[in-house]
Every structure is written in structure tokens, then in C-alpha cells.
Amino acid sequence: MADKKTLSVVLMDAPYESARSTTAFRIIDAAVRRGHTVKVFCYEGAVAQAFVKQAPHANAVHGRDLAAEDHPNPKDWIAAMMAAAEAAGGKLEWMNCGLCVDERGVGEVIPGVTRGSPVDLWKGAEASDNTLVVPTK
Amino acid sequence: MAKYLLIESRDPFETNDVAYYYDLAAGLAKDGNEVTLFLVQNGVLPARKSTRSGALTALVSAGVKVLADEFSLRERGIAAARLLSGVSPAKIDVVVDQLEEGRKALWH
Numbered sequence: 618m619a620d621k622k623t624l625s626v627v628l629m630d631a632p633y634e635s636a637r638s639t640t641a642f643r644i645i646d647a648a649v650r651r652g653h654t655v656k657v658f659c660y661e662g663a664v665a666q667a668f669v670k671q672a673p674h675a676n677a678v679h680g681r682d683l684a685a686e687d688h689p690n691p692k693d694w695i696a697a698m699m700a701a702a703e704a705a706g707g708k709l710e711w712m713n714c715g716l717c718v719d720e721r722g723v724g725e726v727i728p729g730v731t732r733g734s735p736v737d738l739w740k741g742a743e744a745s746d747n748t749l750v751v752p753t754k
Numbered sequence: 755m756a757k758y759l760l761i762e763s764r765d766p767f768e769t770n771d772v773a774y775y776y777d778l779a780a781g782l783a784k785d786g787n788e789v790t791l792f793l794v795q796n797g798v799l800p801a802r803k804s805t806r807s808g809a810l811t812a813l814v815s816a817g818v819k820v821l822a823d824e825f826s827l828r829e830r831g832i833a834a835a836r837l838l839s840g841v842s843p844a845k846i847d848v849v850v851d852q853l854e855e856g857r858k859a860l861w862h
Contacts, residue, residue: 622854636795637763640846643825647850747853751861 621707623654625741625748631662632691638666641751642694649702649709656741658733660714661753666691667711667730668723692727699729712737757788759852759859765796766806772797775862776809783817790857792849793841794823801827802836814840821848 821844
């Protein structure tokens with residue numbers, strides 16, 4: 618096990634829109650499982666990644682009911698990564714840009730998600746050993 | 755000498771920006787920096803032999819370490835045996851390894 622680090626990851630993509638989100642989640646997952654503290658700052662559409670009202674749905678076209686479709690919701694992945702971080706002795710801090718949240722009306726989020734401002738992003742990056750920005754197109 | 759991690763998620767058949775990113779990797783390596791180019795998502799498509807593969811081969815020759823995300827390769831049905839010489843499959847953990855190391859990381 619490497620020394621515990623603090624890493625910042627900045628996300629911009631809304632859920633269900635880009636493979637970048639999936640890749641970013643894979644990186645975050647790998648980092649928290651090593652016991653690192655990961656600070657995620659979401660802005661623009663990414664603030665909906667942790668929106669609590671995301672709901673799984675059935676797929677009538679393919680004849681699958683809710684259980685068979687097992688539709689993934691990123692809010693659940695975030696919660697699972699938070700749990701994995703805690704189990705590994707680290708922490709996943711997930712912060713949404715408050716203005717971006719208010720613009721989109723997605724203030725209802727899963728437990729553990731906080732809101733902040735670009736100043737908090739800067740402070741987080743300053744306190745981190747490294748920062749990865751995942752830009753959108 | 756600095757160390758860089760360049761992540762390329764885009765397909766060179768879709769956007770010419772990829773060529774500029776490859777140029778950046780080559781330029782950094784030419785200046786004596788240690789550079790890893792990590793291909794992910796559709797960025798792995800030129801890792802198999804194609805009309806756009808020459809640029810990646812040139813990067814390998816320039817000393818850039820070129821890695822292709824195993825998961826992205828699997829998603830696209832690209833077997834490791836079909837990768838260009840000098841391009842290696844790698845787990846996403848490599849990104850974490852290099853972030854830990856303190857490399858300057860850029861995503862395209």
C-alpha cells in the first residue's frame with residue numbers, strides 16, 4: 618500500500634451523457650480503495666450526479682421489468698464509493714457547486730454530499746497532492 | 755525533467771484535436787520529460803492497426819509510454835494481440851499510480 622494521499626478530481630459532465638463520467642468514477646473508485654482521500658468537486662451538469670431523485674426504470678422495449686433492467690443510477694455508485702472509501706480507511710468528499718445546483722434545481726442529494734463554491738475547489742486543490750480535471754467537450 | 759500523464763479519451767477519427775494532443779506528448783518527450791499517454795474510451799481505437807496508427811507509432815518511437823485502458827479495449831472488442839507494437843494494455847490503476855506519484859495530469 619502506497620502512502621495515503623489526497624487527490625482532487627473535478628467533474629463537469631451531467632449523468633448519462635458521457636463515458637467520461639464512467640471513466641472518472643473508475644479512477645475515483647480505484648483511488649478510494651487504496652485508502653486515499655479523494656475530493657470531488659462537481660460543477661455545471663455534474664452536480665446532478667448525486668441527485669437523490671434519480672430513479673431506476675423498466676425497459677418495455679426489451680421486455681424487462683424494473684428488477685431485470687437493473688438500471689444504474691450514479692447516485693448509488695457515489696454512495697458505494699463513499700462506503701468503499703470508509704472501509705479502506707480513507708474518505709470520499711463529494712462537493713457540488715452551489716450556484717450550479719440552484720440553476721438546475723438539484724439540491725436534494727444523497728447523504729454526505731455538500732455544496733460549496735469555486736473557492737472551495739481552489740482550497741481543495743491546494744490541500745491535495747494532485748488534481749485531475751475532467752473537462753467536457 | 756518533469757513527469758506527465760496525458761489522458762486521451764477522444765477518437766482521432768472523430769476529432770482532429772487528438773493530433774494536437776499527440777503533438778503535445780511528443781514535444782514534452784522531446785524536451786526530456788517523462789510522458790505517459792493513457793488511451794481510454796474511444797481514444798483506444800487507433801491503438802489497433804489503422805490509417806491513424808502511424809501517429810501513435812511515432813509517439814512510441816519518440817519515447818512516450820503509450821498505454822491503452824483494458825476496460826475500454828474490452829468494450830470495443832479489441833484484443834491485446836491486435837495492439838500496435840509498443841502499445842500496452844493497462845488497468846485504470848495506472849492513472850492512480852501516476853497521480854500518487856505527483857505527475858502533472860491532463861485530460862483530453
